[in-house]
Amino acid sequence: MRLLSWIRKAAPPAPVGGGSAIAGVVREPFAGAWQAGMGVDSRHDLLAFSAVYACVDRIASDISKLGIRYVKQSGNIWQDASAPRFTGPLRRPNPYQNRIQFVKAWQVSKLLAGNAYILLVRDMLRNVAAMYVLDPARVIPLVAPSGAVFYQVAADPLRGLPEQVTIPASEIIHDRGICPWHPLIGVSPIVAAAAAGTMGNRIQQNSRKFFGNMSRPGGILSAPGKISDETANRLKTHWETNYGGENAGRLAVVGDGLKYETVMMTATDAQLVEQLRWAVEDVARCYHVPLYKIGADPTGSKTAANIGALEQSYYTDCLQAPIEELELCLDDGFEVPDGQGFDVDVRGLLRMDPAARYDAHSKAVGGGWMAPNEARAAENMPPVPGGDTPYLQQQNYSLDALAKRDKNPAPSSATLTSTSESKEPANGN
Template structure:
């Protein structure tokens, strides 16, 4: 019972990843000896590239609010006040692109993205302001209801007073990342701190190596006793390291300099740096060619990798965004008729030849008009009176209702029923039965 009570107590009070949660010890020092935080990780080019790629991709996609019509089709809810906030300006201080880019950066670095929801007297959403995840704590009250505790600073938007503010869950748009309890996400940077720490260590090694003129350390040999070795070492480093490297050294009194030759290849320096780029790209599920590693990319597979980026990398993030927005920003009555959706068609368009082939198939089969195609290609629409909205099909195709048995109400007729019609007397007006057979076949062809 003690174990169970402790388990339920831990779930009753979930903590944010940057505010004393039970995995907070993962931040900070690493096995490599380098301290890894969200800020220090962004100094790595591979981490910066991955975060920038994902945040700009999410921010650049069109985001629309839709609603279902009486016929069951969907159309953009342009007149809804939430449409303008999501598509254009979530608040007077930033555009939709900047807002989503900021929120996605928080989500990738801290594992959570928070935004304060501003409502009017009617309960309608009139503003969204991003909140820093490292100053947010998630907790439960005595009744088990989730609330958010935020530490306000003077750099935040003037929507809250300075100090610690408690926010209801209805007042916070929370997009959690991957986590253990479904309430709070865990930071990818904290979970992969050793991989990032190794990258930082190899980068620092390379920087120091080239700062020393790409010359490894060495040994100063003196035939006698050195009275002040520290002074001799400092004098040597000052005169022949950094910007003074490769200068001609003059040694006195039998002193000799013996370099320690350890090449970067022997220390696997370059291989380690290259592998760590792939390691960081693996954390964020980014194709290596998008962070500048083209070793395993070619003309034949790079397009397929780009499509896989949309399907396996972007779509899970888009689902988190869409479902979180629908849950937090739509009222219970609106959730049955309104929904938010990202448009990824632009990323899946492919090359020009593939698009034209797909458009031709859609046009010939009647499920896209000329204006539908021109709108996707950002071309001016053809006026309606000139047939821009017409849906066409090939002439050898017909409706199912006009074909075969369906033309007669859907009742199948046997050959006997087809022949049970008024037939002319074979003995009247004919010398043989050829005309009668011809009339029967014609009549039968009309019925079948």
């Protein structure tokens, strides 16, 4: 890959956005917060908070586990189609990732950095031969005076880039989150969850220190009278050495009216559990992930009776938008013709329990709008002879036929008797 020579001749493209937006650094809540020790954690530190990790892993895993089909429009329906030049790169996007790993890395980059940059490597016929998920910290979007978009990518040998290059937008799939400040700079949900994630990390660190001290809070030694600084320092050093850290809980003997008083707020007074629960809920809210999906639902809302409705709500509120964006990005990157495209198979996500599936298949086949072999294929069963045609029971009539029947008067009993007599065979001759 080489730097396009004509880029050097024109005016150099200008970078867009700020460095923090590209590198994924969460800005401080107000000027001077970092110097005062009140800044929020970085993106990498926020990932250490279990709720952030659980939300990112859940969304990325649920999307990456779904199969991706290539479909073609036939009339009013979309049917599976064979197109090796489109489906081949998805089976093995690059030498070190399979499809699931590739899609998961794509979604993780978008969820944590707000931007996912996919480098397309094409052959001589301009067919996509390989795809690489670029490190968002190494990519800077550029805009030329003409309005053309380019991407400056730093050297990355793993992705086949031995030196810094500038790549046109046609060779990069740029999937991004919401863009409140610039259409080329996406913002991750982690920006909105930064305060809650930082608070959750602080709570966990405080608990770690507390339990590391044998669950005994800090305190002060007080004397009834005045003591010199030398005596105070000697008592402090002696107390910390003999009764702090790993020695916490040992028996202490004091005299001269010395008293030990705790000064740390208890977990109950600080509402530690409630604060930690709120932090988890706020992170889940930013990622649109229901609490039961990350094991943090205290009400037990997930039951066997409502699991179908909950999964449908999870798909609609959380996964549908990124799945649709994934499909459109692949269509644009592969330059798919009209009437064709990639389709993420969400049936694996919305799969019902066996009893409900069988009941739905029975109603669909019995209703005449689904063939038996279609129901068998949905359950990964081979087709059977004669099962490609929908069936319907004979007693079903069209409304038009029933209307024509009702135009004639209903036959009376006398008419029925005379009709039956006329149909009896003649006796004798």
